Amino acid sequence: MTTIKITEGEADFAVPAAGKPCKTWYKVYGDLKSGIRPLVVIHGGPGATHGYVEIISQLAYIHAIPVVLYDQLGNGLSTHLPEKMGDIEFWTVQLFIDELHNLLNHLGIHDDYALLGQSWGGMLASEYAVQQPVGLKKLILADSPASIELWVEAANRLRSQLPQDVQDTLTKHEKEGTTTDEAYEEATQVFYGHFLCRTKPMPEALTASFGWIKKDPTVYLTMNGPTEFNIVGSLKPWSIIDELHKINITTLLINGRYDEAQDSTVEPFFQHIPKVKWVQFADSAHCPHLEETERFMEVVGGYLLRDY
Numbered sequence: 001m002t003t004i005k006i007t008e009g010e011a012d013f014a015v016p017a018a019g020k021p022c023k024t025w026y027k028v029y030g031d032l033k034s035g036i037r038p039l040v041v042i043h044g045g046p047g048a049t050h051g052y053v054e055i056i057s058q059l060a061y062i063h064a065i066p067v068v069l070y071d072q073l074g075n076g077l078s079t080h081l082p083e084k085m086g087d088i089e090f091w092t093v094q095l096f097i098d099e100l101h102n103l104l105n106h107l108g109i110h111d112d113y114a115l116l117g118q119s120w121g122g123m124l125a126s127e128y129a130v131q132q133p134v135g136l137k138k139l140i141l142a143d144s145p146a147s148i149e150l151w152v153e154a155a156n157r158l159r160s161q162l163p164q165d166v167q168d169t170l171t172k173h174e175k176e177g178t179t180t181d182e183a184y185e186e187a188t189q190v191f192y193g194h195f196l197c198r199t200k201p202m203p204e205a206l207t208a209s210f211g212w213i214k215k216d217p218t219v220y221l222t223m224n225g226p227t228e229f230n231i232v233g234s235l236k237p238w239s240i241i242d243e244l245h246k247i248n249i250t251t252l253l254i255n256g257r258y259d260e261a262q263d264s265t266v267e268p269f270f271q272h273i274p275k276v277k278w279v280q281f282a283d284s285a286h287c288p289h290l291e292e293t294e295r296f297m298e299v300v301g302g303y304l305l306r307d308y
Contacts (some may be wrong), residue, residue: 011106015116025077030066044119045057047220049076114138147239154262155229244272256284
């Protein structure tokens with residue numbers, strides 16, 4: 001495989017409400033001054049880390065596309081703020097949009113770049129794209145819902161496909177407010193094995209990102225809730241549907257056949273973004289980049305290199 005330059009660093013990020021200095025950790029595969037449009041990858045969660053999407057850096061080796069990865073504020077190697085647990089006024093979508101702008105400025109990425117957002121990262125990327133930022137030329141929304149209401153409806157349909165005892169365990173602990181119970185966590189893993197990632201065993205990069213959430217659940221619990229399908233956090237009313245017509249660049253939609261982001265959750269992107277293509281991965285759940293890596297790189301690499 002081709003040898004490429006790999007750079008790690010931290011971008012100072014001024015957040016007055018944080019009450020302390022903040023930094024965003026990042027990693028760059030390739031040369032941002034090469035003249036090839038870079039791809040900035042936004043991880044999911046909210047509250048996960050870059051680790052489970054780091055495999056997308058293969059694009060730097062295969063196609064010489066510079067790839068930027070980073071950990072969002074509150075997560076991974078960036079500044080943690082556990083004292084902000086439950087503070088919905090602090091943990092907002094706009095905070096993470098501001099962080100993305102700050103990182104792009106720090107790296108000198110201004111007039112020509114692409115974004116790939118995975119899961120929550122795609123929600124964030126769509127919010128960013130409707131603001132029509134100068135320089136954003138291509139957008140990839142991978143395994144992302146256009147609204148949380150649609151996501152929860154799909155999750156409930158998927159739950160009904162699980163063994164009855166698993167469904168009963170999930171329902172019991174949600175009603176009793178005991179979602180930290182080991183039995184609930186085990187039942188959750190059954191759901192994830194069907195609809196998050198079907199690769200057995202689950203890839204280490206993915207379990208490591210979950211490990212970060214467990215170490216510091218501040219962002220995940222505040223914005224999301226205890227699980228992918230039990231969303232009680234500040235994102236519960238979120239929807240981008242009414243704004244999607246403002247996305248004025250070519251957009252690639254991705255989901256898996258068994259994805260938590262079922263077709264019903266993705267379809268509004270396809271209906272309302274003017275220039276859009278939708279590719280589904282037949283053997284994947286929520287992580288085609290891990291489950292069908294080779295085809296993922298072909299699809300995404302081909303889209304990024306095409307001149308439109």
